[in-house]
Amino acid sequence: MAHELTGFPQPVSTSNAIAKTSGRPVDQGLYTAANEHDACGIGMIANIKNKPSHEVVQKGLEILENLEHRGAVGADPLMGDGAGILVQIPHEFLAKSVDFALPAKHHYGVAMLFYPNDTAMRDRCAEAILGCFEREGLTILGTRVVPVDNTSLPVGVTDTQPIIEQLFLARPEGLSLDEFERKLLIVRKVISNTVYASIPESNDDNGFYVVSMSARTIVYKGMFLAFQLGAFYADLHDEDFQSAIALVHQRFSTNTFPSWRLAHPYRMTTHNGEINTIRGNVNWMAARQASVSSKLFGDDISKLWPISYEGQSDTACFDNALEFLVRGGYSLPHAAMMLIPEAWAGNPLMDETRRAFYEYHAALMEPWDGPAAMSLSDGRYVVATLDRNGLRPARYLVTREGHVVLASESGVLTIPDEDIVERWRLQPGRMLLIDLEEGRIISDDEIKQTLATKNPYAEWLARTQIVLEDLPEAEPKAPKTSESLLDRMQAFGYTQEDLKILIAPMATTGQEAVGSMGTDTPISALSEKSKLLYTYFKQNFAQVTNPPIDPIREESVMSLVSFIGPRPNLFDLEGVAKQKRLEVRQPILTNEDLEKIRVIGDMADNQFKTKTLDITYPSTEGAPGMEAAINAVCELAETAVRGEYNIIILSDRLVAADRIAIPALLATAAVHHHLIRKGLRTSSGLVVETGEAREMHHFAMLAGYGAEAINPYLAFETLAALHAEGEYPPEVDAHEVIHRYIKSVGKGLLKVMSKMGISTYQSYCGAQIFDAIGLSTPFVKRYFFGTATTIEGVGLPEIASETVNRHKGAFGNDAVLRKALDVGGEYMYRIRGEKHAWSPDVVADLQHAVRFHDQSPETAQERYNSFAERLNTGENGYLAIRNLFDIRPLGDAIAVDEVEPAVDIVRRFATGAMSFGSISREAHTTLAMAMNRIGGKSNTGEGGEEPDRYKPLADGSSNPLRSAIKQIASGRFGVTTEYLVNADALQIKVGSGCQAR
Helix, strand or coil: CECCCCCCECCCCCCCCCCCCCCCCCCECCECHHHCCCCCEEEEEEECCCCCEHHHHHHHHHHHHHCHHHCCECCCCCCECCEEEEEECCHHHHHHHCCCCCCCCCCEEEEEEEECCCHHHHHHHHHHHHHHHHHHCCCEEEEEECCECCCCCCHHHHCCCCEEEEEEEECCCCCCHHHHHHHHHHHHHHHHHHHHHHCHHHCCCCCCEEEEEECCEEEEEECCCHHHHHHHEHHHHCCCCCECEEEEEECCCCCCCCCCCCCCCCCCEEEEECCCCHHHHHHHHHHHHHCCCCCCCHHHHHHHCCCCCCCCCHHHHHHHHHHHHHHCCCCHHHHHHHHCCCCCCCCCCCCHHHHHHHHHHHCCCCCCCCCEEEEEECCCEEEEEECCCCCCCCEEEEECCCEEEEECCCCCCCCCHHHEEEEEECCCCCEEEEECCCCEEECHHHHHHHHHHHCCHHHHHHHHEEEHHHCCCCCCCCCCCCCCHHHHHHHCCCEHHHHHHHHHHHHHHCCCCCCCCCCCCCCHHHCCCCCCHHHHEEECCCCCCCCCCCCCCCHHHCECCEEECCCCCCCCCCCCCCCCEEEECCCECCHHHHHHHHCHHHCCCCCCCEEEEECEEEHHHCHHHHHHHHHHHHHHHHHHHHCCCCEEEEECCCCECCEEECCHHHHHHHHHHHHHHCCCHHHCEEEEECCCCCCHHHHHHHHHCCCCEEECHHHHHHHHHHHHCCCCCCCCCHHHHHHHHHHHHHHHHHHHHHHCCCCEHHHHCCCCCEEEEEECHHHHHHHCCCCEEEEEEECHHHHHHHHHHHHHHHHCCCCCCCCCCECCCCCCCCCCCCCCCCCHHHHHHHHHHHHCCCCCHHHHHHHHHHHHHHHHCCCCCCCCHHHHCCCCCCCCCCCHHHCCCHHHHHHHCECCCCCECCECHHHHHHHHHHHHHHCCECEEEECCCCHHHCCCCCCCCCCCCCCCEEEECCCCCCCCHHHHHCCCEEEEEEECCEEEC
């Protein structure tokens, strides 16, 4: 029976009754859905000769079931995170399953639809869809309700089960298959934008979703365990349901909450791993909106925005970008090489034509970086590829009957050895390509050589590329200042500790300063001291990247190359653009480098023109004037980019007694996001000239919020002044001081990037890999959009007030600051410095409590009470978030005899791993002795135990100084056979913050 509004057949559910529910916990307290992560199992089987069969589909389901251990299971053992299969459209099966005539294969498209399981909302969505097809000129052949059986699913999954239908679209006369696929993408985006705009409540995890819409492929998926996919979809078991390919995926949803729509495969992609640069990738894709054009899409390209929606998973966003490139004219392997390039910048052995290919495309598309094993298909090609580090496994084999089987591990199908003609594994950055039309496997070298030589990329680079380091020296145009170096350093919050503890090692050794682990100072929101804005952000680390990248030993896959200026048209497939590309080998600019950029517009034969924007404002306007000053800078940047300028330099060089500098991070993030919102970010480069940045975290933050290059001019001036005063060794001359400082910043950036599983500065730039701690939500949403903030705190008024106070102190008459910097006290306890939880008084109380225990128990107790009072009641100030909590009883106290005795509880205690050397032998052995006495376990840290502590005592009893847990981290520090056999437990430290025992 047809629906009276849409003309579509009324849906007839073959499942149990289902009820509309979201199925996802709402953001509340410290829970944010954006903090979920991902690691899964992928599998693929393909017939090289493109011969469809039901066997391929069956084998695909078998692979999936054998990957079940890679999927997650909820509290209900029948609740999975998601599973699915991507196959070629089974023409014979569909032809017999519908009650209308289907055209020939590939002359129609199939849309697989998830409708909200509220029938009224389903009807509203269907009506909106009908209007879209009419406006876009596509004819609906008919619809089909997909038969399902949900008896194997638990209630928690059936409650969110969508209404699932297939809709068939005729291919218009005169359109080729590729043109039809392009049209289907445009229509799909029109449908999604229309439905989500007119029926916003349908845009949730269990609302309306177009699973796939193609003339070549179709996707069956849902929130299943592996075996439930085949049990749910009866279609998959029909003998006429045939395909030459089957891509399967078992999901372990660790970067988004499980839902029907976020199960894999997507339209072209299955993925095991995580894309750590996703926020920056999504931002850059959105920023291209105003600058991209395509002969193939024509005016319809405007219908494709946004490429990705907020809240989608990293893989979904990748899939959207991949489909955009493929439908825009790139082949699937070409698009995959653009999105996940192999390491080229640091590989001296790479063929020059291939290097030119990657270098040319680097300006077109930033890498989607992170540990990834990808299996991709558009129905014509099947591609499997690994990220440049190869941090996810993917093994494959080829059988005599012409099947290729690939999966996250070996053994997913039982195949006799005599039937296997080849078996191997994917290697870092390498690609496995099956061309179904040619009916053959194309090697990594062949496909990349073919693509690299298809166009003269080296010639295109020579015509359009400018390397900053190769440009001639430029006459300085930076504004001069009459303010003293000391006053300007104070205005930007420099302290004596910055000079001695941070900057000095960087300038003399070319390495980051090294300190002890942890900090006992308060977070910035709780500090009574004026804090720079950078300190309110904490760098994330990739909790699923296992093991992490080693930026020293794996330097060849890391790159600090950055591109400044407008990005070329993404769909310039013919190299006709004459727009220049400015490349820098690393992002920290000397003053001379910056001057080259400032005057680059004066050079012949280039389209660069640079505008320097002052990010200071009159001090008479005080803290209330900062918001207007930020708005003015954003408007000036927009005007400049809309005009003739395509490189913006944000500069605070004019800071003076009468000019307050907007915090460089705030100005950078504000302009970056403002230009993204206006669709202008890819039309301009963003360089920051600041006196504020001097330590590693500052540079990482500026990069993370869009700075393609940074000039820390005041740090350079400071280094020059200290060198002139003889502060550095004689062998380190004035030039070498700057060189080593820049080198140390570069190493630090590589280290920070590696913690997040990111290999290139280009991917890190704009990626926003931070959490805000103690900043208000409105402030973050406005200036740092997309950054997680779970603990509220200060906003622009407070940040502005602290900036103004620093400025007043610098240019005022403070007797202490008149001739010297503030002492600091962040890293060492100082009377006038930052507060520390472990202050001298606290330590003294603890020491006296221990030492006086035998001589004077009462005195010892008094000192212990004093120690506890200082730490627990906030006498030293509220130094930690826990100081703000009060313990509230849940109810009446229970009898003590109902509680497990303390003597049994403490047997489960274990100390943290602290290596000998990070603490003294006395402290190390005291912890071991204490744990041994109470029956707990102490952890050595790697190699943190001398052999004399293994030896039993004279009476044969265990040595009280022996640690029960021995740690293995890098395996470099004292990990010997003797060390290992003298352990009750081994702790293998896989990466920072990620340990397994």
